[in-house]
Amino acid sequence: MQNFQNPRSTQPNFSFGSLNLGGVKSRPSKVSKVFEYVKHINILVFQETHFFNPKDALFFNSIFEAKFKIFHSFAKERCTGVTILVNQNLFLNNFLKCFEIEGRCLAYRFLIGKENMLLVGLYVPAKPTLRYRFFQEVLSKLDETPNISELILLGDFNCVENPSLDRFPKRTNIAEPGVLDLGENKAGYDLYDVFRYFKP
Secondary structure, eight states, X not given: OBOOOXXXXXXXXXXXXXXXXXXXXXXXXXXXXXXXXXXXXXXXEEEOOOOXXXXXGHHHHHHHTTTEEEEEEOOSSTTOOEEEEEETTOOOEEEEEEEEETTTEEXXXXXXXXXXXXXXXXXXXXXXXXXXXXXXXXXXXXXXXXXXXXXXXXXEOSOOSOHHHXXXXXXXXXOOTTHHHHHHHHHHTTOBOHHHHHOO
């Protein structure tokens, strides 16, 4: 999810990707396959890395560091962990960490020209009762981050806005828990689901 920009903009074009890994610790063959699949993407966010500490990520880093700058938010609880990867060929100025929710959210600011961009990688809790608290915490941290020209949210949101379009098999068109809170984030920051924008 990224705030929409005119396709004719003079800003450089980036490719973005998001993937729930379902755990890659101690799974070298899976790490290698994922690398081959995503190595040409500019900016990636992975969820459910299951890395609890730098040692857990050693093999992963050894494969990805040739192509990417790697930023981890290590898991604090089971089945979490978020990683942001930025292609080494991208020359992004002042790439600085802004905030983190351990294992769930990682945010970095960078400059493109004179534009302050904020990239936020998310892994939203699967339990509906935890989503509201999580989205409110993210929203609060965004509000505390000044001078953001463009906001990019990537991740596993564990809910969809339109189950009849975004679930397979299709479900009744009833909003899932957490969607209203996601909508509050979207409305407050003029965000668009880029895929749905171009493929309504």
